[in-house]
Amino acid sequence: xxxxxxxxKFRILKIGQxxxxxxxxxxxxxxxxxxxxxxxxxxxLIYYSVGAGITDKGEVPNGYNVSRSTxxxxxxxxxxxxxxxxxxxxxxxxxxxRDRQGTSGSDTDYEQYFGPGTRLTVT
Amino acid sequence: GQNIDQPTEMTATEGAIVQxxxxxxxxxxxxxxxxxxxxxxxxxxxxxxxxxxxxxxGRFSSFLSRSKGYSYLLLKELQMKDSASxxxxxxxxxxxxxxxxxxxxxxxxxxx
Numbered sequence: 001x002x003x004x005x006x007x008x009k010f011r012i013l014k015i016g017q018x019x020x021x022x023x024x025x026x027x028x029x030x031x032x033x034x035x036x037x038x039x040x041x042x043x044x045l046i047y048y049s050v051g052a053g054i055t056d057k058g059e060v061p062n063g064y065n066v067s068r069s070t071x072x073x074x075x076x077x078x079x080x081x082x083x084x085x086x087x088x089x090x091x092x093x094x095x096x097x098r099d100r101q102g103t104s105g106s107d108t109d110y111e112q113y114f115g116p117g118t119r120l121t122v123t
Numbered sequence: 124g125q126n127i128d129q130p131t132e133m134t135a136t137e138g139a140i141v142q143x144x145x146x147x148x149x150x151x152x153x154x155x156x157x158x159x160x161x162x163x164x165x166x167x168x169x170x171x172x173x174x175x176x177x178x179x180x181g182r183f184s185s186f187l188s189r190s191k192g193y194s195y196l197l198l199k200e201l202q203m204k205d206s207a208s209x210x211x212x213x214x215x216x217x218x219x220x221x222x223x224x225x226x227x228x229x230x231x232x233x234x235x
Contacts, residue, residue: 031221042210042227043166050220059224090165094223110154110214112223114165 001026006091006115013081013122021076021118023091031094032074033112034058034066036087043090049074081122091115127226129211134232135201143196143229145211153221154214157185157196160228161207169196169209198231206233 007022025032030051035043045058049068063085065077074093078085092112126148135141147155154173158166172178172187172194184197196209208228214221 033223035225040230043212043225045222045224048222056220058222110171111156111168112158112166114167116165 003027004091004093004113004115006089006118008118009116010119011121013078013120015081015083015122017081018077018079019081019120021078021089021091021120023074023076023115024072025074025091025093025113026072027093027113028071029093029095029113030071032068033092033094034064034074034076035090035092036060036085037090037117038087046076046089078120083122085120086122087120089118089120127211127213127224129209129226129229131227132230132232134234135198137201137203137233137235139201140197140199141201141231143198143209143211143231145194145196145226147192147194147211147213147226149192149213149215149224151216152189152213153216155185155187155194156210156212156214156223157183157194158210158212158225159207160210166210201233203233203235206231 004025033048034046037043044060046064047066049055052071055066092114094112128146156171157169159169160166170185177186182199187194208230210228211226212223214223
């Protein structure tokens with residue numbers, strides 16, 4: 001398994017440009033997440049998805065959009081790039097069905113697997 | 124909402140033991156994770172606690188007290204490669220779905 005893959009690894013955008021950050025996972029995970037991490041800070045949840053066709057906002061969704069047409073792919077769209085969106089973007093995936101059923105499993109069932117990240121600079 | 128607190132930085136000596144604390148306030152709590160993140164890399168999973176008590180995995184142990192909203196990560200026999208940020212993350216059920224919220228992380232520096 002390749003795990004979680006993200007493209008591109010690096011990108012420089014001019015203010016007002018648009019781009020899509022790609023994320024793909026081959027582990028058949030239902031849950032997928034997009035985080036941003038500013039220098040010296042923790043991870044902030046942008047959007048997440050609990051399955052194909054279902055997405056919801058996280059803590060910092062403004063300026064971003066997502067879609068989830070397949071289980072494998074969860075692209076993140078920046079429509080009008082701003083300097084405040086300069087950050088490292090991580091995509092992650094995990095299982096999640098057991099939560100709704102209230103049963104417990106081994107801890108490895110719930111861990112999030114992270115992609116290598118995309119370093120985005122907006123100037 | 125959720126509130127997660129961790130110390131910003133810690134320094135410890137090679138071979139020693141260090142304890143990194145995490146306190147949280149949340150509704151619908153359904154588990155707490157610890158992740159390790161080396162500079163410039165993605166986080167990697169260390170541990171998961173959903174019940175009270177201590178979970179031991181080699182040199183790393185994680186403790187949870189749900190009633191106190193408190194967890195700690197214990198690192199024994201510190202090695203230089205343990206220098207990294209340690210992220211506490213809380214999972215909570217919201218509207219039937221899980222959400223995972225990360226703390227800002229504790230940057231651990233291991234010195235000789």
